[in-house]
Amino acid sequence: MTAIRTAIMTACFMGIVSTVLNILSPVNSLRKHLMSILGLISLLAVIRPFMAEGFELSFDEIDFGNSIRSETESVDRSFEDIFLEQAEVEYDEYFYELLNKNDIRTEKVRCTLRLNGDNELELVSVEIKIRDISQRESARYLIENETSGTEIIILQAENDGTAEITDKQTEEQS
Structure with a gap:
């Protein structure tokens, strides 16, 4: 749960930083390169908490298949x-x-x-x-x-x- 919270906080922070840099950067090709680099850094910053040791994400306990399949079939029939x-x-x-x-x-x-x-x-x-x-x-x-x-x-x-x-x-x- 902390990994998800950390990822959300990081994404919010990176969004604020990218908005400020977007306002302050000059309008030319440098801005495009700066936003590309900032996007990669944001992506890595959000993914990093999930790559830490001990983080395990499993959907084995959740059974999505049967309920989705039966609702899809009833919608198709109707x-x-x-x-x-x-x-x-x-x-x-x-x-x-x-x-x-x-x-x-x-x-x-x-x-x-x-x-x-x-x-x-x-x-x-x-x-x-x-x-x-x-x-x-x-x-x-x-x-x-x-x-x-x-x-x-x-x-x-x-x-x-x-x-x-x-x-x-x-x-x-x-």
């Missing part, structure tokens, strides 16, 4: 969940606007995403609730042009808010 949720919302909005722009009256679009082994977004499925089931093929065509190997689920939206499954297709990835 970040991944937030990222996937936000990406799904963006995909939902994109397909909703695409379908409505092409006169396919859509009540709701729900996309399911996942992160693959390379941490890239992968579209797993697209679920569409359309008002007019006769537009099913047009909707499928638009979605297929934007995706590949994605499960496309087309539902008919009913007036009471429930939906009935009317079409389901899974494409094989090529």
Whole structure:
């Protein structure tokens, strides 16, 4: 503990000395050399108490690994969940606007995403609730042009808010 206290006191003292020398030294290349030498002296002065006999610094008794690792994993998982949720919302909005722009009256679009082994977004499925089931093929065509190997689920939206499954297709990835 005395070694740490000595190092801190030395660092404070050397900081004061370097500030005074910085103010008093002339502005030219001599100042740069003086500050370099003062920096080396400060470094040696701070390290010296730790190099004394009997000083031993050991982190063996402190277990940092498990607590840091578990907190990192939980942060990674929560970040991944937030990222996937936000990406799904963006995909939902994109397909909703695409379908409505092409006169396919859509009540709701729900996309399911996942992160693959390379941490890239992968579209797993697209679920569409359309008002007019006769537009099913047009909707499928638009979605297929934007995706590949994605499960496309087309539902008919009913007036009471429930939906009935009317079409389901899974494409094989090529």
